[in-house]
Amino acid sequence: MNVTIVGATGEAGLSIIDALSSSSNEFKLTAFVRPASINKLEVGQIKNKGVSVVPINLESNHEGLVKALAGQDVVISCLVPFTTGPEIALATAAKEAGIKRFVPSAFGPPCPPAGVMLLRELKENIINHVKKVYLPYTIIDVGLWYQVSLPPLPSGKIDYALKFPATVVAEDGSHATSVTDLRDVGKYVAKIITDERTLNKYVFAYNEVWTQEEIHSHLEKVSGEKIPRNLMPTKDIEATIADAQVKYDASDKSLPFIFGLAGPQYLYCEWFRQDNLPEPAKYLGYLSTKDLYPNFEPIKYVDYVDEVVQGKGKSIYADR
């Protein structure tokens, strides 16, 4: 199976390349990389895993893209969700090239299509384009990554692994969310893209469900430290989002304003509204990896926490 990955140097892309390049299935991997990024460290790492790297621009390059996609079976986008133009151009070319399955950039929490998260709405614009041209697709969401789920310890001893520490507790901590190890994302993708049952479907891949209080208590037990709970009522996060929305609407929609809005919206979706749970995902039309692959053995959350506390964790976006 010929698989092209676009946006391969992000965290989701690297997890997918790791899994596909070490899978027993026969994946022949290609990565599309912007010509400007061709000398990046991560691109060299990808090449070392046997991936063919193709320097190519996505926009204003329709014929070139169609040609570069010839003979590919699956295209996986791990592009950043801050803009839609490049991925829409990729989908248009994928349709013309006869791609058998397009996996748009998702790999986040299940979320209603509109009115909750700006980044979801941008992704929906791409999904809607995919559907308009009847490009075969699979949407894969994976919940909250383990790697961004932990609060910091007062001693600072796990700060090395927490690029985005989880410092806010929704309400009284009793709210739950679905968590998945980033290293399992690629393994799920390897199963999903070779599974006819998931064609033209949404799939929710997740490892475990934890409340915030359970996460705090468990980390306290493992670390021996007492962690303060920074409780926040729903009305406060809603006020923060409303404020960020006003600033975003009045802005040039550049990255700082997108981040300003997307940050609290992620918290709102994942912890306050609790969209990121198996039942809401089912309501929203997702198949579940628990039903599809009952024998899959994901990395346990308690094992991840042990790693981090023992100093063996790894920060995401470490080199950037």
Add this chain to the structure above:
Amino acid sequence: MNVTIVGATGEAGLSIIDALSSSSNEFKLTAFVRPASINKLEVGQIKNKGVSVVPINLESNHEGLVKALAGQDVVISCLVPFTTGPEIALATAAKEAGIKRFVPSAFGPPCPPAGVMLLRELKENIINHVKKVYLPYTIIDVGLWYQVSLPPLPSGKIDYALKFPATVVAEDGSHATSVTDLRDVGKYVAKIITDERTLNKYVFAYNEVWTQEEIHSHLEKVSGEKIPRNLMPTKDIEATIADAQVKYDASDKSLPFIFGLAGPQYLYCEWFRQDNLPEPAKYLGYLSTKDLYPNFEPIKYVDYVDEVVQGKGKSIYADR
């Protein structure tokens, strides 16, 4: 089962009331009607079928709506799709009233969510709101109504039944679409709203698939008249839509501009793009009534054509 129908005096609403009021299932029917419409002829007809009519405004009346919906199991909207505010207000109240299934106004062709039909996009805004508040729902689309599928005869003899004659033939007439008798719409709805398999799903209810050439040939055979084919290439309908889009964008979005755009877009969706077929519907996530209800016997298209040619047809929107 307590069922409230909103927009009950439209064609879809009347079909649904006919079917539910004569069904062997126990439906207790209520119709919400604008206070200004309470003395309309159709409202009297609805009352005669045993429907409780409640005069009520949908907008700026949240508490009143919640109260009026108390104890209802299913809410079916047949509101016109030219605006979203009233139906969004209805959905919000339905969520608060604990409605077990909300059927948004659809009853048209399956269609990608964006970029094809303005009226679909308006409906999607409502569906997105329904999903945001996790209101249990079923989307029911029914394809092209028999009642708007026939071309006129040169003699004018079937004009009495054709409120919207089908005067344009896409390309060479070989394109197909799915057709459904308006009188069957309500019968499908009666089955679907009592079926747990359709909860939080999209359902495509259709009777038969015909090409435009087959429709013309059949009508010629039954009527004995020769019907000219008004062939139109795809580029012409696309140019018409582009022109209507410019006018709509520059307009006050009032009904004449909506109709100017929606008219050619319906043709484009149903006959040129061929969105309105079982396979695209499946791709778009719809269940099919052919799978759900294999023993259902819909009105045959040839019988409908016989009725019309024999002068026994009935125009839709006849009294308006």
